[in-house]
Amino acid sequence: MPVTPFRWFITASGSYAMIRQPIPAWLFWSLAVSGIVVAIAIYAGMSVYQTRINPTQSVIPGLKGFAEGFDLITKPRGNDKNPKPSWLVTDSKVTFSRLFIGMGLGTIAAIVLGIAMGAYTGVEAFFSPIISFMAKIPPTGMLVIYMVAFGTNFKMFIALIGFGIFFTMVQSIYQSVKKDVASDHIDKAYTLGASEFEVVLEVIWKQILPRVIDNIRLHIGPALVFLIAAEMLFASEGFGYTIRQSQRFSNMNVVYIYLGILGTVGLLLDYGLMRFRRWLCPWFGE
Amino acid sequence: MKIQHVTVLGLTCLVALSLGCSSSKSGSGGAASGGSDGPAPVFSLAWSEYPSWSVFGVAEEQGLIDGAEGAMGSIEEKWNVDIVLHLRDYDTCITEYGSSVADAVCITNMDIMSPSISRPAVAVLPTSTSDGADACIVVGIDNIDGLAGKETLGLEKSVSQYCFERVLEQQGKDPSNFPFRNLDPGEAARAMQLGQADIQSIMVWNPFVLDTLRKRTDSKVLFDSTSIPEEIIDMLVIGKDSLGKPGGKRFAYAALEAFYAVNELINSSETRDETLVALGAKFSQLGLEDMKTVVTQTKFYDSPEKGLGLMEDQKFQQETMPAVAEFLVSHEMAETKPTFGFNSADSQLNFDSQFLIGIRDGVDPASVE
Numbered sequence: 001m002p003v004t005p006f007r008w009f010i011t012a013s014g015s016y017a018m019i020r021q022p023i024p025a026w027l028f029w030s031l032a033v034s035g036i037v038v039a040i041a042i043y044a045g046m047s048v049y050q051t052r053i054n055p056t057q058s059v060i061p062g063l064k065g066f067a068e069g070f071d072l073i074t075k076p077r078g079n080d081k082n083p084k085p086s087w088l089v090t091d092s093k094v095t096f097s098r099l100f101i102g103m104g105l106g107t108i109a110a111i112v113l114g115i116a117m118g119a120y121t122g123v124e125a126f127f128s129p130i131i132s133f134m135a136k137i138p139p140t141g142m143l144v145i146y147m148v149a150f151g152t153n154f155k156m157f158i159a160l161i162g163f164g165i166f167f168t169m170v171q172s173i174y175q176s177v178k179k180d181v182a183s184d185h186i187d188k189a190y191t192l193g194a195s196e197f198e199v200v201l202e203v204i205w206k207q208i209l210p211r212v213i214d215n216i217r218l219h220i221g222p223a224l225v226f227l228i229a230a231e232m233l234f235a236s237e238g239f240g241y242t243i244r245q246s247q248r249f250s251n252m253n254v255v256y257i258y259l260g261i262l263g264t265v266g267l268l269l270d271y272g273l274m275r276f277r278r279w280l281c282p283w284f285g286e
Numbered sequence: 287m288k289i290q291h292v293t294v295l296g297l298t299c300l301v302a303l304s305l306g307c308s309s310s311k312s313g314s315g316g317a318a319s320g321g322s323d324g325p326a327p328v329f330s331l332a333w334s335e336y337p338s339w340s341v342f343g344v345a346e347e348q349g350l351i352d353g354a355e356g357a358m359g360s361i362e363e364k365w366n367v368d369i370v371l372h373l374r375d376y377d378t379c380i381t382e383y384g385s386s387v388a389d390a391v392c393i394t395n396m397d398i399m400s401p402s403i404s405r406p407a408v409a410v411l412p413t414s415t416s417d418g419a420d421a422c423i424v425v426g427i428d429n430i431d432g433l434a435g436k437e438t439l440g441l442e443k444s445v446s447q448y449c450f451e452r453v454l455e456q457q458g459k460d461p462s463n464f465p466f467r468n469l470d471p472g473e474a475a476r477a478m479q480l481g482q483a484d485i486q487s488i489m490v491w492n493p494f495v496l497d498t499l500r501k502r503t504d505s506k507v508l509f510d511s512t513s514i515p516e517e518i519i520d521m522l523v524i525g526k527d528s529l530g531k532p533g534g535k536r537f538a539y540a541a542l543e544a545f546y547a548v549n550e551l552i553n554s555s556e557t558r559d560e561t562l563v564a565l566g567a568k569f570s571q572l573g574l575e576d577m578k579t580v581v582t583q584t585k586f587y588d589s590p591e592k593g594l595g596l597m598e599d600q601k602f603q604q605e606t607m608p609a610v611a612e613f614l615v616s617h618e619m620a621e622t623k624p625t626f627g628f629n630s631a632d633s634q635l636n637f638d639s640q641f642l643i644g645i646r647d648g649v650d651p652a653s654v655e
Contacts, residue, residue: 053386053527054386054404054405054527056403056404056405056406057386057404057405058384058403058404059384059385059386059404072621077618144473144476147473147476147477148480151482151484152439152469152473152477152482152485232470233469233470233473234469234470234473235468236442236467236468236469241468244377245442245443245619247377247380247381248377248380248381248397248400248443249400249401249443249619249620250380250381250384250385250400250401250403250404250405251400252384252385
């Protein structure tokens with residue numbers, strides 16, 4: 001039987017094609033890079049095709065378009081009398097401060113209530129129905145309520161992100177307290193003379209910590225969605241504001257760069273938190 | 287068990303394929319196929335709820351246009367074009383035009399300038415002009431001097447901000463002393479209606495103007511677009527590429543004819559009320575009395591002669607459009623001004639009066655490519 005390229009490929013890769021079969025690092029990274037290259041190649045093909053139809057198109061910009069977009073967002077604004085930073089600097093400061101403060105407050109509140117619900121049945125009984133109900137409501141559908149309660153300024157964005165992640169995070173944390181912390185660990189701590197506070201801090205908190213970090217990782221994406229949606233409607237600065245305005249004026253090169261920055265920051269935060277969890281809780285494993 | 291899995295997989299593939307096929311049918315227009323005797327080429331028109339643009343929705347109700355693909359109203363049959371109507375949010379309309387998803391769009395003379403840089407545009411029909419429909423509404427402020435230093439909320443880099451600054455300039459004020467903060471107009475109106483203490487001034491358009499004045503009884507109009515007549519123009523714009531396709535000109539004529547047919551209904555004493563009610567149903571669910579106010583604040587160019595009057599007006603050509611282009615660059619909506627002209631085919635934004643003239647003179651559909 002002649003050795004066709006297809007047959008050669010099947011033979012060569014056969015041992016790696018089995019379920020859960022590990023592959024060598026060189027192959028893993030080659031495939032990872034290939035995926036990115038294929039995605040870029042598809043985009044480049046679409047850009048070339050659109051440019052042939054309309055040489056001035058800006059919907060799927062090429063390299064030149066992206067260079068112009070980058071110039072647009074990094075150019076200092078204002079005038080000699082009233083100099084202002086570039087869009088990128090202004091929007092980054094505003095958006096990421098809203099994101100971090102909102103996520104920070106939402107996470108702290110969720111940890112406190114989640115542990116209380118997981119540890120004390122009375123607290124669980126009181127909060128469980130309302131938390132379960134609120135967790136199912138999309139926060140972006142309640143934008144107007146946030147506006148009524150918190151106005152249209154900084155507080156509203158913080159509240160939206162904080163409450164947006166709070167309810168689902170509380171559910172995860174309290175489930176973690178109930179299931180990941182063995183009762184005999186708590187009993188042993190009490191037997192050894194630990195106080196209530198020490199049990200919470202030394203037994204419960206330390207055991208759920210990796211779950212909390214994973215929860216923060218999972219909530220970065222939703223928090224960004226809530227924030228960008230709110231900034232599109234209510235903000236006069238920030239990524240959501242600039243994305244909306246740029247869409248209106250067909251500056252898609254700016255939109256794509258901003259989306260790329262958001263994706264990259266989200267990815268870096270996710271990766272950083274994962275490394276942090278591995279460093280802080282090596283016992284938890286990968 | 288294996289057969290069950292294969293069956294589920296097969297059914298899933300069939301559903302996916304059928305969805306894929308149906309969605310490929312509903313792609314955007316311009317799939318033209320020739321002259322007036324051939325199959326009708328498809329063109330899409332993106333419109334949002336606004337008095338003179340909701341006219342296209344009323345035209346659909348009247349059977350003049352059938353907004354679905356593959357179905358034809360009487361005017362579509364006359365011109366042998368299939369017009370697909372896209373009712374969208376205003377921003378989405380602009381995005382659909384800029385990304386060539388829609389062949390034509392209902393848009394203002396200011397908002398079309400930036401998209402026309404990447405997709406050359408042909409303004410074929412002025413539909414109306416704001417004559418009080420854009421207003422600065424205040425609470426607890428008696429005059430323009432009292433507004434200085436106080437924040438006004440409205441959509442930045444839009445006709446709202448343009449109107450706000452133009453009126454202030456007319457009054458001899460420096461707009462930089464009057465801060466303007468971005469907020470979606472619907473939300474700005476809602477915030478004022480809710481009586482939030484820090485919101486004393488908003489700059490919005492109808493129906494938010496009417497709605498706010500009604501719901502916040504202590505609010506009043508400080509100034510409005512009556513001070514800058516024929517500067518904010520609502521229009522129908524077609525992509526130059528779409529207009530150049532077979533059937534593109536017939537599409538333009540059909541759209542104009544539908545617009546004027548509904549205007550005749552509005553102007554006829556016998557059909558005025560019911561047409562205004564139909565228009566109101568497609569403009570924020572406004573009733574007859576509100577619509578009577580709305581059409582005085584949004585003056586329709588209800589005949590080809592009035593449309594031509596604007597396009598040939600020297601002030602509009604020599605002063606208004608250059609001022610709008612200047613606003614575009616000074617407010618960082620575009621890095622460069624688009625080239626614009628009147629019956630100037632090479633301009634990125636071309637105000638082309640041939641279709642108005644054709645409709646006025648009763649052009650024969652058979653003579654149009």
